Amino acid sequence: MASSLPTIFYGPILHTLNHHTLQILPRALLAVAGGRIAWLIENVLPSDSGDTIRSAAASKGWHVARLHALKDGEFIIPGFIDTHTHAPQFPNLGRGQDYELLGWLHHITFPTESRFKDLEYARRTYESVVRRTLDCGTTTCCYYATLHEEATNILADVVHKLGQRAFVGKCNMDRESPDHYCEPSAQVSIEATQGTIQHIRGLKPAIPGMNLVHPILTPRFAISCTPELLGSLGELARVDRTLAIQTHISENPSEVDFVRTLFPDCRTYAHVYDAYGLLRENTVLAHGCHLDSDLLDAGADEEAISESEIELILSRGAGLSHCPTSNLNLRSGVARVGEWLDRGLKVSLGTDVSGGYSPSMLDAVRHASFCSKLVAMEHARKENSTLPVANGKPAPLGNRQLPLETLLFLATLGGAEVCNLASEVGNLVPGKSFDALVVSLRPETRNPNVWVEGDELQRSEESLQILLEKFLLCGDDRNIRAVYVAGRLAGGADASI
Ligand SMILES: [Zn+2]
Incomplete structure (x- = not known):
């Protein structure tokens, strides 16, 4: 047109x-x-x-x-809004489902991502990736690239050329990664990040005033970033509130335990990001399967709930990207999406390629439906009651299967809210x-x-x-x-x- x-x-x-x-x-x-x-x-x-x-x-x-x-x-x-995917992991689609998160990263993910220092490989792969996500109906996409500055810029160029709306982020990772795929220092990581931000902001929009491609700070997750690196990223965010932020949170129990040992002064995983100024209205948090899991286990009182991770995320205005295909495929956990929506959190869907084995948001929708049915069945088993049916509107969604309108919302307007783009798409x-x-x-x-x-x-x-x-x-x-x-x-x- x-x-x-x-x-x-x-x-x-x-x-x-x-x-x-x-x-x-x-x-x-x-x-x-x-x-x-x-x-x-x-x-x-x-x-x-x-x-x-x-x-x-x-x-x-x-x-x-x-x-x-x-x-x-x-x-x-x-159009669908995919709030969490990894463009360099498309070559791994369908691989590694025997692993859980940390083993999968080391055996499947990092070796493939390290290939993107080869810029021809990066260009070829990213052309194919972006065409594929567009044909799947994804009009806005939050992409993680790799730790390579030039290859990340190539991804942004491809997105720009093919006319998709997107956030493109260079991964920051200066520890707990293999030697061949780890940045040598926080300073090197920050300089490369600044280079990518400058490159993306220099892209000329096809329609004047309508910038479709945005930079996004991408600390891979708390484990892969030293406190110095998180602090420097927080400083970049502080001086520029328009910079979006994306990262992972509470995906897998072993990951949550590891974060606890790396950041003993932070009460929870969410408090780590908050301590460095990375939790705010344009932050996209992927997964969240085990948010407040200690409270759920212990039967928390009101005071503990008021200081919970979910309340912290809510108070900062950050959003969650529910990635059900990945969460089921890597046996990470089942997110309590209905409860999040009831509590007023911004919630969306992500395909999380290649933890998720499909680039299609239609699969994310289907698996979000399955996850909510698992929550409903587990609730019914505990309560020894019959399964609740999603027919009262707008009844609370916690412990129920998600109805059709909520599934479409998560794939579209919910994504816009999480990306802080609801006034635009x-x-x-x-x-x-x-x-x-x-x-x-x-x-x-x-x-x-x-x-x-x-x-x-x-x-x-x-x-x-x-x-x-x-x-x-x-x-x-x-x-x-x-x-x-x-x-x-x-x-x-x-x-x-
Ligand atoms: Zn991910």
């Missing part, structure tokens, strides 16, 4: 307004100009659509616009950037899992909700026909035709 010519979509739109509200607009008119949603008219009958388009276009002074009328079985949703309201997917469940997509026909193609709210559920649980990239980022076609099955 050329950004200079407005485009008007006519058809069903499904998006969330919060974690318990799904809005379904069966016959919406949505106009995109300059990469943004110019206007949205919620319910327009086909017989009225011509007049409505003409008057709405005239109100903006448009004489010419493209019209894209969706067919039966097609609908528009916001996450759903399809006027003024936001048009980051969206055109989804088709029509037979010509050649995915028999989601074929629909007859009454299911009616444009009613009920039938569209069924289509959304079928897509989230059984769809794949064959059903993602077009991927728009800031109004530009950047991927999808139709983009390569």
Whole structure:
């Protein structure tokens, strides 16, 4: 789509307004100009659509616009926001599932990441990675690169060229890593980080004023960073509050124990990051499976809960990236996502390649559903009660399976909140950037899992909700026909035709 010519979509739109509200607009008119949603008219009958388009276009002074009328079985949703993945680990997809986290890092991950000092290998791999995530419908992505400055800059260049919205971070790691893959000092790590920040901020946006690629501080996790390095990163963050931060937290019990021994003066894992000024409104924390696990074990009193990790994260405004595929694959644990949402935390989804074996957010959605069912079953077993059913809206989500609207929220608007980008992306309201997917469940997509026909193609709210559920649980990239980022076609099955 050329950004200079407005485009008007006519058809069903499904998006969330919060974690318990799904809005379904069966016959919406949505106009995109300059990469943004110019206007949205919620319910327009086909017989009225011509007049409505003409008057709405005239109100903006448009004489010419493209019209894209969706067919039966097609609908528009916001683009997926993957808040945690490792671009250099794509070559390892499907490997290492016999390990838990720390063994997996040393035997599977670090050897592969060290290859990215070869810049040709980096360029080749990253081109493939970014095309793949775009075709999977990921319009915004939080990427970890490796510890190499130049290879990280290549990843940012590729993201920029292919038109994805992303955060790109050079990993900081100056200890507890193999000799061949460890930075020699905190100072070297910081200088390389500053080089990457400068490089990314020098990229010229395709649409003036719309920067899609952002730098992000990326201390790999507390174990791999000396206190000196964490302190220097905290200082970079302090002088520039626009710098986003990403790291891992409480993924695996052995990791949590190790952090305790490395930082004996910090009461919890979250307090380590807070002590160095790295916990704030633009911090993305991956995993969190074992946050406050000591409190859960001990049956904590109110005072202990008020000083808990979750309360600390909440008070700092940081967000959590739930990575269920990875958490199940590496036997890390099951995050208590429903409870986090009930307590007001910002929560999103991450694929965590290659701890997670799929780059698709659709798999993250499915496994988030499974994780919440595990939480619900465990709760029911302990309480000796029947399984709660997700039918009361908006009932608390703790100890229940997550309903459809919450799953879509986590993959879209929840991700925008965690990235501190909710005023820009996450759903399809006027003024936001048009980051969206055109989804088709029509037979010509050649995915028999989601074929629909007859009454299911009616444009009613009920039938569209069924289509959304079928897509989230059984769809794949064959059903993602077009991927728009800031109004530009950047991927999808139709983009390569
Ligand atoms: Zn990770």
